[in-house]
Amino acid sequence: xxxxxxxxxxxxxxxxxxxxxxxxxxxxxxxxxxxxxxxxxxxxxxxxxxxxxxxxxxxxxxxxxxxxxxxxxxxxxxxxxxxxxxxxxxxxxxxxxxxxxxxxx
Numbered sequence: 001x002x003x004x005x006x007x008x009x010x011x012x013x014x015x016x017x018x019x020x021x022x023x024x025x026x027x028x029x030x031x032x033x034x035x036x037x038x039x040x041x042x043x044x045x046x047x048x049x050x051x052x053x054x055x056x057x058x059x060x061x062x063x064x065x066x067x068x069x070x071x072x073x074x075x076x077x078x079x080x081x082x083x084x085x086x087x088x089x090x091x092x093x094x095x096x097x098x099x100x101x102x103x104x105x
Contacts, residue, residue: 027097031068031087033057036105039078046073057104068100076104 035041035057044051045068054074057063068074068087076083083105089098 027095027099028066029068029070029089029098030100031065031074032062032099032101033065033074033076034062034101034103035059035076036103037078041076041078041083041104044075044077046075051075070098074102076102078104 033041033043033055038059040059041057043054043057043063043065045054045065046052054065055063057076065074070087070089072087074085074087076085085102087100089100091097092099
């Protein structure tokens with residue numbers, strides 16, 4: 001009698017586990033800096049006192065910055081050109097979370 005009870009509980013456990021919905025964590029918000037220029041772009045972020053170097057983005061490539069805060073100010077510099085960008089996150093279903101894409105041109 002006892003083994004029947006254990007077997008029944010195991011079957012019920014497997015059935016419940018099979019019907020449980022899959023819970024996925026939302027992706028981390030990120031800024032995508034997409035370099036559409038033929039030059040290397042040095043990317044900086046404003047910390048309230050000055051510009052802090054974040055990364056160098058090669059021509060025709062993109063880089064993700066998961067540490068970008070919503071509303072933060074970023075700057076791309078190549079040659080004498082300066083491109084500023086303020087982060088504004090929008091939900092992207094393809095990514096599964098919030099992101100902002102910055103086209104550097």
